[in-house]
Amino acid sequence: MTARNISRFWEWGRKIICVGRNYADHAKELKNAIPTEPILFLKPPSAYVREGSPILMPLYTSDLHHEVELGVVIGTGGTAIPQSSAMEHVAGYALCLDMTARDIQDECKSKGLPWTMAKAFNTSCPVSEFIPRERIADPGNVKLWLKVNDRLRQSGCTSQMIFSIPYLISYISDFISLEEGDLILTGTPKGVSAVQEHDELQAGIEDVVTMSFRVDRHNH
Numbered sequence: 001m002t003a004r005n006i007s008r009f010w011e012w013g014r015k016i017i018c019v020g021r022n023y024a025d026h027a028k029e030l031k032n033a034i035p036t037e038p039i040l041f042l043k044p045p046s047a048y049v050r051e052g053s054p055i056l057m058p059l060y061t062s063d064l065h066h067e068v069e070l071g072v073v074i075g076t077g078g079t080a081i082p083q084s085s086a087m088e089h090v091a092g093y094a095l096c097l098d099m100t101a102r103d104i105q106d107e108c109k110s111k112g113l114p115w116t117m118a119k120a121f122n123t124s125c126p127v128s129e130f131i132p133r134e135r136i137a138d139p140g141n142v143k144l145w146l147k148v149n150d151r152l153r154q155s156g157c158t159s160q161m162i163f164s165i166p167y168l169i170s171y172i173s174d175f176i177s178l179e180e181g182d183l184i185l186t187g188t189p190k191g192v193s194a195v196q197e198h199d200e201l202q203a204g205i206e207d208v209v210t211m212s213f214r215v216d217r218h219n220h
């Protein structure tokens with residue numbers, strides 16, 4: 001058996017834990033209250049998609065949104081991790097998109113139903129290459145951006161996060177044990193908008209990484 005390589009964490013089949021409304025400007029643009037505790041939801045590992053493959057728009061949505069987010073890749077697992085040592089559990093980062101069927105999410109919210117159909121479908125988690133932790137000195141202060149067909153839509157800084165990365169690692173690991181290869185999506189800044197079939201998405205972490213994805217319609 002060959003050793004697993006953390007730089008291909010998306011192949012490991014580990015969980016993807018997403019934080020919602022972690023930027024006040026995004027909570028406001030969707031007319032949601034600013035949370036006093038992290039809002040969490042999950043995507044399955046089948047949500048991963050890598051550059052070179054398209055984001056597939058599910059047939060049941062007509063309002064697929066991009067959300068650019070900093071992803072934190074766990075290196076050393078743990079339960080009830082204290083904030084003070086939380087960063088020792090981080091192997092690195094990835095730039096991620098939390099693709100969201102906004103019309104379905106709105107319907108789920110109004111009916112009090114879970115967001116699974118809106119957030120967890122195949123290709124709902126495009127990811128960049130793995131970024132070793134040494135390449136981002138301060139993950140609490142990096143600029144994220146996203147363009148659709150060359151037009152800037154999202155531009156934010158992780159310093160705007162309501163709950164910091166150490167706080168999130170500690171909070172989550174109190175009740176969901178973190179494992180090597182898990183990914184935490186830390187929430188999106190404002191500027192989310194709808195994408196259409198054939199759109200080209202480009203996103204980046206300033207001075208660190210860029211990635212691009214095309215949007216296609218699901219054919220079944």
Ligand SMILES: O=C([O-])CC(=O)C(=O)O
Nearest residue numbers: 019020021022067187188
């Ligand atoms: O769907 C939402 O607005 C919640 C979310 O994922 C985020 O804030 O990143």
Ligand SMILES: [Mg+2]
Nearest residue numbers: 067098187188
């Ligand atoms: Mg999100």
